Amino acid sequence: MTAGPAIVVRDLRKSYGKVEAVKGVGFEVAPGEVFGFLGPNGAGKTTTISMLCTLVNPTGGTAEVAGHDVVRERDEVRRNIGLVFQDPTLDGYLSAEQNLRFHAELYGVPKSVMGDRIRQVMEMVALWDRKDAKVMTFSGGMKRRLEIARGLLHSPRVLFLDEPTVGLDPQTRAAIWGYINELRRLEDITIFMTTHYMDEAEYCDRIAIIDHGEIVVVDSPEALKAGVGEDRVQIHTADDARAIAALRDRFGLEAAVRDGAVTFSVASGEEFVPRLFAELGMPIRAVSVARPSLDDVFMSYTGSTIRDAEAGGAGNAWMRAMARR
Secondary structure (H helix, E strand, C coil): CCCCCCEEEEEEEEEECCEEEEEEEEEEECCCCEEEEECCCCCCHHHHHHHHCCCCCCCEEEEEECCEECCCCHHHHHHCEEEECCCCCCCCCCEHHHHHHHHHHHCCCCHHHHHHHHHHHHHHCCCHHHCCCEHHHCCHHHHHHHHHHHHHCCCCCEEEEECCCCCCCHHHHHHHHHHHHHHHHHCCCEEEEEECCHHHHCCCCEEEEEECCEEEEEECHHHHHHHHCCEEEEEECCCHHHHHHHHHHHHCCCCEEECCEEEEEECCHHHHHHHHHHHCCCCCCEEEEECCCHHHHHHHHHCCCHHHHHHHCHHHHHHHHHHHC
16 A cells, blocks of 8 residues: 555546536545445446546546546556446356456466465355356355455455445345455455445445535544434324424424425434424324434435435436436
8 A cells, every 4th residue: 555545536527418427526535444435326426436447537627546647547547446346247157266267367467376366355255165156146145245356356456346235135235244344354455435325334434425426525424423413303194294384383393204204303302202292283193213324414414315315316317418418
């Protein structure tokens, strides 16, 4: 690792016609850090990671990865990074070992160490016993583990994970992160990941919340949740509009319908609930109180939850623009 940051981004931009997918983002990632981009689909996460990996040219700004400029030194950047794509890119007709051997040859891994390195990374993700099996016989979780092993094969300094567990069940997602944390312990590596899963973002040392192509805040998950401060209360009633008006008039609280329930934030939520039942002036069918989460952080900074943002589709404007080109 170099003494300086593993990644340096300054005012990075990408436009597709009149649509700005990434609007001048800037951040640094320290060597050995797990840094995450958290945001809904279409927020600019994959576009940013594509620019950092030299797959897409920026419209403006600068970025350096492992000390090399992503535009002027593309080959050097590629030699120093590993990339696990959001969509599978393995050859299902080849065995697991053949997929890795092909990758090793492309990256110029010396033949004298290739066999040992292939075994090392496959053991790291617990797939060595399936090395001769065709990839088409693997489960989704096994394929993702093999892709992570492939990304590590040439000993990169920075590993990019674009939505590393998308489409996997919660148990498999947890297992994948067990392997990722273990490789972080064994390999001297920086990890940059994108996700729209709140629980996955908790694994990061720091996260940048990105929405509509802009970074709205960067900090550790713990610091971001502590900054929200208030509890989130959700209530179910027969008349959501009336409940929202009553919360505003009787308690001075701003509420909105989130995830199918009237949602608002208040200090000491559990202590507030008895007063809520006594003074709201209408029946409450159900109530829940939750401590601040990253979803609350996202809502605090953007005005919506990630689920609402994805349902609204506003973040996918650039995708629709590209489809019309």
